Amino acid sequence: MRGLTVLIFGFLLTWPLGSGLGFAQDAKSEAGPDYAAIVQATVTHHIRPAYGRMAKASKNLALIVQAACRTDDGVNTPIIAKSFMDLVTAWVAIQHVRFGPVTDENRYERIAFWPDPKNTTSRQLAKVLDKRDQTATSAESLAKKSIALQGLTALERLMTMKPAGLREDSVFRCQYAQAITANLVRMTSEIDVAWGPDKDFARVLGQPGPQNPLYRDHREAALEVVKSLSGGLQFLHDRKLKAPLGDSIEKARPKRGEFWRSGTTLEALDANFESLLELYVKSGISAYVKKADRGLDGTLLGSYEQALMTLKAVDKPFIEAASDKTLRPKLDYLRFLAEDLHLRTSGNLALTLNLSLGFNALDGD
């Protein structure tokens, strides 16, 4: 790789060291909010704490899985469920960030492989279990295997499948589950560390300029934040609500929901709305919008709150609620709120911030 790829460390080394946070201070842009402040607040009050929680939840889950594997129930023991849910909600709370260290080494897809329209995970998992594939039993060798076999989505299947009849199988599942959690610990710790103020990415994001490989100016870095918010809302609407709910109660396909096997779908939805609201507020975007367009800020805050309240009233698991006559309207309302939030965020909100989400810069065209 070295010969053909220019690593930009030279550029990073010649960069002036900014403040302790890795952010250079510069003059405010004449139109729009203080973009540098938005980026800095997002990193400090949203991204770093979220990855910190995720690293911690991974370590906790690894310990619990280890403990569970000393019991007869192995990975099927219910005590894993709570720690699993903690990690799932920690992941969902930062899933909308699709830039920075999480995108290196395909970590994003390795942490959780979803949506998985062809159920690749189950197909590959069956083969691994069938031949008790030893390369799946250490974090190092697992990290080199298929993305689908590595993360939360593979672990969820192991935890929820019918208990193994043979002792050897149950032992193997435990070894594999421990490799998954060790792999998750490694990835989430790496991400957590890589977001540190003295690390390259904080400087790339916080010190834009003509030589910067990713961001020309603070406005472009702030655009990354708003794209995360907008993209997160779109993903929430399109994949997590619209696809599993279908056009009508008869057409519901709740198993298209996220983490339905472990019955964590609603908790994940809750964490999702909660974290997007957190990003909107803690980035300082809400405060700016409140000054520029009070009505818009009120509508957005109201919709997030409505969504969180609505979710609290859904008192059955998602896969039941999606076809339940009384609960279904609540989920439809939730979907409406997600769509509305997305449209307002990508439209009016971006305009208010004097940002354009770009037309030709979309992925992969």
Added chain:
Amino acid sequence: MKGLSRRRALGLLGGAVLTSANAPIPVSSASKFERGKRFLTARSRSGGGHGGAILSENGDLLAEFDLPARGHGAAWRPNSSEAVIFARRPGSFAVVLDVMTGQPQTVLSVPADRHFYGHGCFSADGRILFATENDFDGERGVIGRYDATDGYRRLGEIPSHGIGPHEITLMPDRRTLLVANGGILTHPDAPRMKLNLIEMRPSVAVIDAETGALLKSYEPPSELHQLSLRHLDVRGDGRIVAVAQWEGAKLEQPPLVAVIDRDDGLRLKSAPCEVAAGMRNYCGAVAFSAGGGRFAVSSPRGGLVTLWGGDGDYLSAIKLDDGCGLAANGKGFILTSGSGIVTASNRSEEKHHPGIAFDNHLCPLQA
């Protein structure tokens, strides 16, 4: 759009054309058309109206038309006044239109288990339309063949010999196809997921247009297997240029331009470091100049269009925010942007079309 029946697509389209305020703008004079070159592009209007436009070589808007959803690439049918414009991936429609008026004529659609990738090209005699498509359940790229003389009936398909085929063009020998297999596995039910980044194997494939046989495949070296080659052009002597989008670590700066010759194979080219940073590891389109002595590469994420010598030596860069569409025009290039700008590579002329976002590609109409 998935699973949209042909009839429904036609209905949508017809309705849109008849009722929309963006109905084709009548061509003021036929001579204006005949005098110079024209270009076909997908475009969107602010507020979300998707469609396409025909531009003059001076950047004037000659006609506009509506599409059921966002469009992408287009292909002119030789010896005719027809062109086809494709839906943006993973769309399932393509619209045939009359390039003299901008009036849509026919809608073609793919089978339910395929979707378009947004590009296509015609055989030299204009009889067959080739379109890059995704066999998403079979996890392979295919090239659909459509009979333009029979209502664009789908004749069948040939393999693209790779995953994620994107831009396709006819080689100067008029018998072989050139296709950029971006290498990324996607599925319409997981629109933002790239399903195989670890195993990516992008390639530029030379394929027998008749039999579908793979005649030659060019791949980046294995350490750069995440270099998704998606757009390409070929000049009269068979030299190919292909440009990439980097799927590897963001802080690396791999070469993004590949010059390919039959004898020398694939050679990777980089812009100088400070320019490379501005390309954001992402190229959106490429085209040779009329004589083939230069080529232009757009990098919409960095708002930069770079110019290169025919051998792949970097020459210069032009700033153009969200600039992507480009094509040879006169001695230079015509460029378009997502903010409604049409300009020339020497910046001699610049036209603004407020409220219009031009899409990624400009297709020359050599009628």
